[in-house]
Amino acid sequence: xxxxxxxxxxxxxxxxxxxxxxxxxxxxxxxxxxxxxxxxxxxxxxxxxxxxxxxxxxxxxxxxxxxxxxxxxxxxxxxxxxxxxxxxxxxxxxxxxxxxxxxxxxxxxxxxxxxxxxxxxxxxxxxxxxxxxxxxxxxxxxxxxxxxxxxxxxxxxxxxxxxxxxxxxxxxxxxxxxxxxxxxxxxxxxxxxxxxxxxxxxxxxxxxxxxxxxxxxxxxxxxxxxxxxxxxxxxxxxxxxxxxxxxxxxxxxxxxxxxxxxxxxxxxxxxxxxxxxxxxxxxxxxxxxxxxxxxxxxxxxxxxxxxxxxxxxxxxxxxxxxxxxxxxxxxxxxxxxxxxxxxxxxxxxxxxxxxxxxxxxxxxxxxxxxxxxxxxxxxxxxxxxxxxxxxxxxxxxxxxxxxxxxxxxxxxxxxxxxxxxxxxxxxxxxxxxxxxxxxxxxxxxxxxxxxx
Amino acid sequence: xxxxxxxxxxxxxxxxxxxxxxxxxxxxxxxxxxxxxxxxxxxxxxxxxxxxxxxxxxxxxxxxxxxxxxxxxxxxxxxxxxxxxxxxxxxxxxxxxxxxxxxxxxxxxxxxxxxxxxxxxxxxxxxxxxxxxxxxxxxxxxxxxxxxxxxxxxxxxxxxxxxxxxxxxxxxxxxxxxxxxxxxxxxxxxxxxxxxxxxxxxxxxxxxxxxxxxxxxxxxxxxxxxxxxxxxxxxxxxxxxxxxxxxxxxxxxxxxxxxxxxxxxxxxxxxxxxxxxxxxxxxxxxxxxxxxxxx
Numbered sequence: 001x002x003x004x005x006x007x008x009x010x011x012x013x014x015x016x017x018x019x020x021x022x023x024x025x026x027x028x029x030x031x032x033x034x035x036x037x038x039x040x041x042x043x044x045x046x047x048x049x050x051x052x053x054x055x056x057x058x059x060x061x062x063x064x065x066x067x068x069x070x071x072x073x074x075x076x077x078x079x080x081x082x083x084x085x086x087x088x089x090x091x092x093x094x095x096x097x098x099x100x101x102x103x104x105x106x107x108x109x110x111x112x113x114x115x116x117x118x119x120x121x122x123x124x125x126x127x128x129x130x131x132x133x134x135x136x137x138x139x140x141x142x143x144x145x146x147x148x149x150x151x152x153x154x155x156x157x158x159x160x161x162x163x164x165x166x167x168x169x170x171x172x173x174x175x176x177x178x179x180x181x182x183x184x185x186x187x188x189x190x191x192x193x194x195x196x197x198x199x200x201x202x203x204x205x206x207x208x209x210x211x212x213x214x215x216x217x218x219x220x221x222x223x224x225x226x227x228x229x230x231x232x233x234x235x236x237x238x239x240x241x242x243x244x245x246x247x248x249x250x251x252x253x254x255x256x257x258x259x260x261x262x263x264x265x266x267x268x269x270x271x272x273x274x275x276x277x278x279x280x281x282x283x284x285x286x287x288x289x290x291x292x293x294x295x296x297x298x299x300x301x302x303x304x305x306x307x308x309x310x311x312x313x314x315x316x317x318x319x320x321x322x323x324x325x326x327x328x329x330x331x332x333x334x335x336x337x338x339x340x341x342x343x344x345x346x347x348x349x350x351x352x353x354x355x356x357x358x359x360x361x362x363x364x365x366x367x368x369x370x371x372x373x374x375x376x377x378x379x380x381x382x383x384x385x386x387x388x389x390x391x392x393x394x395x396x397x398x399x400x401x402x403x404x405x406x407x408x409x410x411x412x413x414x415x416x417x418x419x420x421x422x423x424x425x426x427x428x429x430x431x432x433x434x435x436x437x438x439x440x441x442x443x444x445x446x447x448x449x450x451x452x
Numbered sequence: 453x454x455x456x457x458x459x460x461x462x463x464x465x466x467x468x469x470x471x472x473x474x475x476x477x478x479x480x481x482x483x484x485x486x487x488x489x490x491x492x493x494x495x496x497x498x499x500x501x502x503x504x505x506x507x508x509x510x511x512x513x514x515x516x517x518x519x520x521x522x523x524x525x526x527x528x529x530x531x532x533x534x535x536x537x538x539x540x541x542x543x544x545x546x547x548x549x550x551x552x553x554x555x556x557x558x559x560x561x562x563x564x565x566x567x568x569x570x571x572x573x574x575x576x577x578x579x580x581x582x583x584x585x586x587x588x589x590x591x592x593x594x595x596x597x598x599x600x601x602x603x604x605x606x607x608x609x610x611x612x613x614x615x616x617x618x619x620x621x622x623x624x625x626x627x628x629x630x631x632x633x634x635x636x637x638x639x640x641x642x643x644x645x646x647x648x649x650x651x652x653x654x655x656x657x658x659x660x661x662x663x664x665x666x667x668x669x670x671x672x673x674x675x676x677x678x679x680x681x682x683x684x685x686x687x688x689x690x691x692x693x694x695x696x697x698x699x700x701x702x703x704x705x706x707x708x709x710x711x712x713x714x715x716x717x718x719x720x721x722x723x724x725x726x727x728x729x730x731x732x733x734x735x736x737x738x739x740x741x742x743x744x745x746x747x
Contacts, residue, residue, distance in 0.1 A: 094491075097489050097490050097491055100490060102488075103487070103490075103497055103501045103504055103709070104500065104501065104504030104505075108501050108504065109508075111505070112505055112508030112509070115508070115509070115512065116508060116512045116515075119512040119513075119515070119516060119615075120512070120515065122516070122615070123515075123614060123624075124581070124583065124591075125591065125612070126583070126591030349589060349611070349612070349613065350589030350608075350610060350612045351613065351614075355613075355614075358512065361509055371505070373501060374502055376501055377497075377498040377502050378498065380497050381494045381495065381497060384489070384490025384491045384492075384494035384497045385490075387489075387490065387491035388490075388491040388492075388494055391491065395469070402465055
């Protein structure tokens with residue numbers, strides 16, 4: 001049979017347990033808005049009897065656990081990588097398509113103005129005013145190609161800067177995670193959960209930046225890129241490096257000296273690499289093809305005619321020797337720019353060359369199947385279609401992410417209703433235990449009175 | 453499933469989506485365009501590029517057709533003037549033929565013919581917008597110049613042609629030498645001068661030959677006017693077709709690019725309602741909790 005002093009002792013333990021319960025509820029309420037926080041739950045354990053006939057020795061705190069679902073944590077991270085990549089692509093594409101300009105007011109508008117200027121010149125080939133107008137429109141159409149190429153190139157450079165910044169951020173997060181691993185392996189008890197929560201937040205941030213896989217099988221957390229290259233192994237960090245690519249100056253991402261740029265397919269860095277290395281070059285290539293075809297065809301017509309001084313026409317535009325870089329290099333011939341009389345209008349008759357130049361608008365020049373305007377339409381369609389698809393994919397991915405986050409919240413999130421109920425429960429339990437303590441104390445007082 | 457206080461997160465996303473829809477609907481109403489960026493309708497954007505290029509081409513053809521029409525009209529007037537002058541010349545020459553006319557009368561008739569020749573010279577040197585109409589492709593100066601009895605063609609044998617519609621090409625200047633001389637040994641100006649001289653000296657054979665030359669010149673002018681009339685009708689047809697093509701192209705462009713305002717306003721109203729509904733729903737998520745009852 002337990003002693004009355006034993007009852008005081010077990011009541012004190014029960015009071016402590018209920019106080020801890022209040023503390024856990026308070027901790028949960030305090031962190032209701034903390035990103036990555038997993039709600040804590042307290043496991044109570046009955047203190048079993050140590051003597052025959054004893055009801056028990058009250059209660060004690062067995063564990064304070066963070067409620068997590070590892071499957072959901074992993075799924076959220078995986079989805080985050082894809083969502084971040086799609087967000088980056090959608091954002092970059094939105095910027096690019098805004099730079100395309102309105103249909104009819106961009107490169108296509110300048111092409112039409114160029115052809116129209118030669119059409120007008122055909123009406124009066126000797127007019128110096130019309131020749132000046134033709135020179136100006138030729139300059140403008142070349143400038144519109146250069147400007148568009150510059151915008152495409154700038155978008156690519158912006159993506160490159162983002163790749164470099166993201167690599168720095170990945171290295172910083174990897175170092176922080178390794179530091180967390182060191183703390184987790186060195187600290188036990190409740191504080192561990194807080195560090196694990198913080199590490200999970202960092203893993204979420206890392207998943208936002210790159211496609212990672214996390215393995216915690218042998219007690220040592222390993223974070224690797226999806227390609228298998230290790231970023232963090234316990235407390236050891238394998239930092240990513242950046243090297244400038246010869247020729248382009250674009251960043252190549254290395255780990256242990258190996259170029260893994262093409263393997264970065266997820267997270268924000270995957271999005272930037274996709275925009276920089278796959279999408280932008282494809283659009284630039286189309287723009288270069290259009291510029292090259294337009295310039296070479298226009299030059300051929302110009303060379304076939306005679307200028308106002310009676311000399312055979314020279315090239316109207318200067319352009320690169322191959323398609324690569326044609327849009328950037330396209331410029332009006334210096335000689336024509338300074339003397340409008342060098343514009344060719346005359347061919348076999350007075351205005352044949354001017355009419356032939358104007359008729360280029362209807363020629364299936366690009367790839368033998370598209371007019372120059374229609375090919376610009378293809379570029380617009382391609383960029384618009386890719387932007388639209390990227391936005392749709394990102395919206396769909398966001399829905400999935402929302403669902404997963406709701407599921408995670410359903411498991412690990414803090415419900416203020418629940419915590420309020422816990423507060424009441426532990427408060428009442430504390431009050432009841434305190435009352436019991438008073439009763440035991442009163443009984444002890446009676447007993448002490450007998451002695452007196 | 454446990455419901456936590458992080459539902460607001462998804463509510464904020466829904467708010468963002470509704471705000472984007474509202475913004476898109478507002479943009480369609482304020483700009484009057486359903487395609488403001490290519491991603492609004494990629495295929496539509498491509499169609500707009502095509503139709504705008506087509507409209508620009510049609511406008512260029514329309515401009516060429518207007519220019520051609522004006523030039524041909526001016527040339528037509530000049531040719532009518534030539535024919536009238538030739539008719540006058542023939543009447544004058546007929547009066548001076550034979551032996552009935554006195555030397556003074558013949559002299560007066562010769563002077564009249566020389567005046568007619570001056571009129572012919574003016575007509576054949578007619579210009580439009582500062583460019584000669586009957587000097588081939590020569591861009592300045594006069595078609596004919598010289599002195600009585602020695603008129604020289606200064607123009608070229610070709611002509612300026614304009615494309616007034618895809619594949620429809622019309623000449624807007626004419627070879628003055630073909631008009632004034634054709635296969636004859638001398639041009640109409642010299643023939644008129646010769647005719648005046650023949651009347652002056654009473655050379656009936658010369659008068660007859662001169663009248664025949666003027667008649668041939670009139671036939672050439674009449675033929676040229678006929679061809680020109682056909683071209684004018686062709687331009688009128690082209691203009692009519694260009695108008696129809698432009699209307700069709702503009703309709704296609706408008707269908708692809710312009711917003712149906714009634715539809716756009718309805719969408720704006722729907723998007724506004726949806727946005728307000730999401731706002732209300734999200735604000736309700738800031739709901740009371742059990743904590744509010746713990747007093």
